[in-house]
Structures are given as structure tokens and as C-alpha cells.
Amino acid sequence: MKARQYQLAQNMKTVAQLAGVSHATVSRVINGTGLVLPKTAERVQKAIKKLGFIPNPSGATLRYGRSKVFGLIMPDLTNPFYPEFLLNFERTLVETDHEVMLATTQVSSPELARSVRRMLMRRVDGVVLMASEFDTRSIEPLLDHRVPVVTIDRRTTQKGAADVAIDFETGYLQAAIHLKKLGHKRIGFIGGRAGLVTSKIRLKAFQRALEDVGLRYDEKLTRMGDYRAAGGKSAMQSLLEPAKRPTAIMTVNDLTAFGALRALHDANISVPSEISIVGCDGVPLGDVFPPGLTSVAVSYEEMARKCLEALNAVKANIEGKGPLLTVSSTLVVRGSTGPVKK
């Protein structure tokens, strides 16, 4: 069995022959690089169409070490936040003939190193690491190989790595204003996993938002969660115990809010008439989850675009510190928030 049998009998040379040019010209036409007479280009295009020619990027990857593939490392496809981002990221990349290479990995584990290795093998042109907390040593191989890195909401950058921060502050403030208008004064918070810097940042954002609207922050109305529904649920349950219950609760993300809503459902407490809930992320399912989740939403499309922008910026100046971009957030009001109970 000859190797030929595995292959498409189709390459730039075939096209070149049919068009009566050299394969270098075919390359130029396909990539729009260098000067080609319109007439020549047209002849080449015709040949491409006639042969149904499909370019093979492996050649260029091999020769020049770039793949037109971006890596995306995310911790948890079960949280709808991530698929939603993935969807938008892929859509953004496809526009420029790039692909996503996905790795779902708990970022605080040796798995991360393995995912990084996979990315390196495939010669990705950059990596988006959807994590703010991770063992920095894990991404060193990427930096060493001069692969641009973008982290999410880490709020710090370094040589070869940019960050796309999410400006929850703005959305949290909108939420606080919204709740205050509804008459809420005792607003609680269910945060992220204890000990994480991100969790602290978001808690701070919450405190700041309360302060800005002239409400008092009460530590007793605050609980930590785990960014997942389970944590939101048990946190909510523990917030129901005290005699002086909060009348509204803001959360660190939608999954946490879903858990809280579930706890309230189970405790037969009506939302929003007895308590209001605000999520964060703006996942599409928030629209369905009873009674519809008011949420601080990020624009996934903007986030995807900024990630790509950051990646390109790092590539353009791989020796320098990457940029720190910011994605805005907006409050989306749905059924889970309402006037405070008299």
C-alpha cells in the first residue's frame, strides 16, 4: 500500500498546473499575500473551484509552527457560563479561519499541565485560560514557548500574558440600585469558594455597591459558596435560619443563584414576594429558571472578541506585558426581584 493512497491527490501544485501558474502564486491567491494580477488570480480561483481544492494547513503549521488554532482551557462545562463563552469564542475564531482546541480541566490540578502540553503539541497560536486562580508554574511552558496567553478576570498581566477582566462592579452597582429602588435594605450575598482571590474581588464589589447606594453591609448576611448550585443551595438554607432574614440576595454567579432559588422553593418561600434573588453571568437558562433570574450579565460576544484582541496584542509584542482589557456587565431584570415585602 503506497502512501499516495492515504492522500488527497490535490494540492497547490495540482491547482497551479491547471491554472498554468506556479504553486507559489496559488498560495498568494489563497492567502491574499503579495501581488497577483487580477486576471491570474481569477484563473487560479477557477482552478480551485473546478478541482474542489481544500487547502491543507498542516504544511504551514509544520513549516512555520503556527496552526491557526487557539487553545481554550475551561474548568467546567456543566456551568452554562462556559459553553456560552465557548460558543461565542468559536464563532469569533471561525470568522478568521481559526479553530478552537478545547481542554476541560480542573485548573488547580496536575491535569492543567497535561492540557498545556496538549496545546503545545498542537502548536496552538495562543491559549485562553478561563481561570483566575491556578498554579502559575503550569502555564510557564506556554510562556517559555512564546505562546500568547490570556487569562480571565485575574486582573493582572505579565510578560506574554494578557487578562480580560470582567467588570462586575458596574453590574453589581446596577443591581444594588435596582434593589434599593424596590425598597430593599437588608441585602445578603452568597459568594464564591472561600480563599480564592476572585471570591474576594467579587465580595468587595458587592460591598462597594452597597456602600455606593448608601446601604449597610452586614457580614451576617454573607455566606461563601462554591460557584455551583450545591453551594448556593446550602448557603441559602443557612441564610434562612436567622430571625432577621435578608430581603434580597445577590450571588457570585447564576449557578449559585439557581441553588438559592431551589432552596427557597424547597422551603416554600416565594420569590420575589418574600425574597429577591440576583444572579451573575446572565446565562440563557436564567430566563427559564422559575421565576426568571435577574442577573448581572456579561456580553459573551464582547468577551470572546476581547480575548482574541488580547491574544493578538500579546502576539504582536510577545516580549512585553500583555494588556489588561475589561468586559462590561449589565443588569438584566427578570422575575426573581421585586418590591420588598412589607
Added chain:
Amino acid sequence: MKARQYQLAQNMKTVAQLAGVSHATVSRVINGTGLVLPKTAERVQKAIKKLGFIPNPSGATLRYGRSKVFGLIMPDLTNPFYPEFLLNFERTLVETDHEVMLATTQVSSPELARSVRRMLMRRVDGVVLMASEFDTRSIEPLLDHRVPVVTIDRRTTQKGAADVAIDFETGYLQAAIHLKKLGHKRIGFIGGRAGLVTSKIRLKAFQRALEDVGLRYDEKLTRMGDYRAAGGKSAMQSLLEPAKRPTAIMTVNDLTAFGALRALHDANISVPSEISIVGCDGVPLGDVFPPGLTSVAVSYEEMARKCLEALNAVKANIEGKGPLLTVSSTLVVRGSTGPVKK
């Protein structure tokens, strides 16, 4: 600027020199192909480790047209069913050093052809098309290029293409038995989009399940949906109108069931005390969605494994019809089903 600068100064030849062997031997050690003396292999491994050598698959892709990448085309990352499968598929592939190349595409659109082209460009070793309904012409390019194809629940195969069918029948029967035990006699159904073959198959499965437990199928208790929450919600609303409401409803998927649950919430109808709901898919969020969704669950892990198995089977016999594998389903009971209201 020399090309050298773009490249890792690292390849099998480098390793070979350090280990004092030929680069062919290095290849054999890495891939476990051909005979190599243990002692030699050890020397090579040591050199690999010392250099931090990372193999570059582009070489092989170029030479032999295989990439160790499988394509995955899915219509909708917003339905948690798909991310859940993706997660498992990726996990399965990584075990054998493969990668997923993702394309999210409405399968009944010209986009599908574009996704197929992307897969062809990247020389994927196979494609899983998560769709049962699509324009067959769109996948012809894959078949023409001898790329193994696996479809999902299309329940038919062809030359070069296998199918992984989901045996909803079993799960639906379990659901019917479960509901009957709870005293339900008037069981309704919210199906898929009208006109799709899959929708018909699932409706049939539902009818058959009722029949098998000795219950009457009532067309008036059946509605079509759209596989999404919106469809489930409006279908549910229209099922509330008739004087003789169903006491339980089975649905075509979890998203539909979520929509139904939302409609019931909005109509202030208690689940399960006034009406029971059964979903289908077993997405993790069903555990959170109040009051917890009883659902006909598929094993995502099994599905991923079967897809890979099917892909390999087709590859082994690309000239023949692909196999038709089946994934089982099981009822997972949660809070949305309960004894019929007296």
C-alpha cells in the same frame, strides 16, 4: 528573520542525537510501534525528558493525512445536553491522544457545509454529527474523502457512516411504569418539532410505552414543541386549558420539561402534587431545577464511547456500511413526579 526563529529547536533528530540512535527509533519509542530494545527505549525516554521534547503531530498529519483529531458538529451549545456530551467525548478522546474539533452549527443550514469544509481542511480522522435530520448532501464531501461519519439517533447507516441510536424506548417505558405506579392514567406528551423524523420516533416510543403498561394514548393530551424551553412552555400552557387536564406529562427532552415546569410555576400549579413532569436527557441541571426533574437519562459516557467505537469501526471498513450502535437510557426519579392527585 529566519524561519528557525519561529521553530522549536527540537525534534526527533535532536532527541536521537542525544540518545545516540536514529530518529526512526525515537519515533518507534514514542509510538510504541516496532521492536526496540528496552535498554534503547530507556535511553530515548531519558533524552526526551532531558530535552523536554514535545512531539509535533503536524509532520504525520502532513505525510499521512491523519490528524488524531475528531470533528464534532453540534447544533446548540445552549442545550446542556450538548456540552455534557462534548465533555465526555473530549475526555474519551484525550485518553488516546486525540483532540476534538468543535463546530456549532444549525444542521439544517448552509453553515453545515462550511463546518464540513473546516473539518476536511484540518484532515480530521472522523466526524460525529449530532443530528438525525440534515441535508444528506452536506456530508457527502466527508464520505467522498473517506472520512468516517457517525450520526446520532438517525437510526440508519450507510457506506462510510455509522449511527449511535439512543434507546429512549426503554427509558420511556420505565417512566410509564413509574407513573402508572403513582396512579397516573391521563399522561400527556410534549414532543419535538413537528415534521422531524426524530420527533415521530420519540412520539411513537411514548405511545408504545403507554400501550405496554396498559394505558390509553390520547391525542388531545399531546403537543409538539421545539426541543427548547420556549416550546415546552407554550405547549404546557395549551395543555392547561382543557377541562380534562393530564395528571402527568412526559417530554421529548429536559429543556422542554424545563419550559413546562416554568409554565406550571407561572400558572401557580404545584409539581408534583397537581401534575407530574418527566424530562428526557438527564442533564445535570435537572437536579437543581425546582422541584428536581425526573428524567429519562442517557449515559453520556457510554454515548461518547460508542461514538468513538463507531468511528473506529467505520474506519476499519470504510467501504462498508457503518454499524448501528445503541445507547441505553434509564429513568432517574427526582421531585417532579409524585402520586396522582385524588
Added chain:
DNA sequence: ATGAAAGCGCTAACAA
């Protein structure tokens, strides 16, 4: 504006 040629890293066929 176009062509010629080099060379990226790999695996498999073949030779030794």
C-alpha cells in the same frame, strides 16, 4: 508579477 527552491517533523518501507 511570477517562479524556483528550501525546509519544517514525522512515519513507514526498506535495507542492513
Added chain:
DNA sequence: TTGTTAGCGCTTTCAT
């Protein structure tokens, strides 16, 4: 058991 060698398709540099 190991080595030698060919050649996959591409983009870029250099020459014309």
C-alpha cells in the same frame, strides 16, 4: 533490532 531515506503541502525568500 536499528538505520536510511523519501516525501507529505505549505509559505517565504530570493531571483528574475
